[in-house]
Amino acid sequence: MTATDTATVITVVFHSEFHYARTLEEVDALVRRIVEDPPRPVCAVYVWDRPCRGHFEPGGPAFPTGRLRVSTSPATGWGALNYVDRDRPDGALVDSFNPDAGPATPVLPLDTNGIDFPASASLPLEKVREAIAEYCRTGARPTCVQWQLGEWY
Template identity: 70%
Template sequence: MTATDTTTVITVVFNADFYYARSAADVAGLVRMIVEEPPGRVCTVYAWDRPCLSFREAGGPAYPTGRLRVSTSPATGWGAINYWDHGTPDGRVVDSFNPDGDEQAPVLPLDTDGADFPASAALPLDQVREAIAEYCRTGVRPTCVQWQPGKWT
């Protein structure tokens, strides 16, 4: 599955706002939005064979088994990622891991309900961008970053 296939749809959800991309150019635009000008501090990214639907839409809600949750802070240059796919054999939830984590990394929200990522999950935004782009291309957990056990929210 790749973002250039017409059968793959990338859905990005910020709060209750849904953004969709089918072409490589549209995916690049969504990745840029998440990293450079996010409309919120946390979003969820899905790669699926159709658009995800909210509970407000006919036939919704509809989501795939896996997702990438992303928190970015363009002002500080940091971000963090949470990945989960309950359709995989181990179904593990993992957070990004920065073995060279900087004590100056900001607190990044894991969700909009007050849970935060551990400081060790903070990555420079270039790494976050690369991981989101990889997920959009493959639909599976990115291999370009390291991972640590995470928590479900």
């Protein structure tokens, strides 16, 4: 599935700021924004057949069952991922996993409420970029990174 051969819409939400992508060029630009210049350190990425809607939009909130949450820190070169989709067989709540994480691996925020990823979820930004792009193409949990059980939705 790609944004050009289906009616797929990528929605990225930075807090309450919604961004949409429908073409490959728009998806590439949105992935770059998440990794290189995010307006907030944490966002949620949705792949659906229509744009997601927020609480204050006509018709109320509308989101698919799957989500990739992304935390990036361009200044440090690290990011982390959280995936869940209760409608898919591989949809268990998981965080990215870095088997090489050590004492110097940074801890990144999982959300804006003070909950953090474990340091073992932190990955180099290029790996995070690759995973986001894969998710946008497939709508499924990225296979280019390893995963561990997650604690927080």
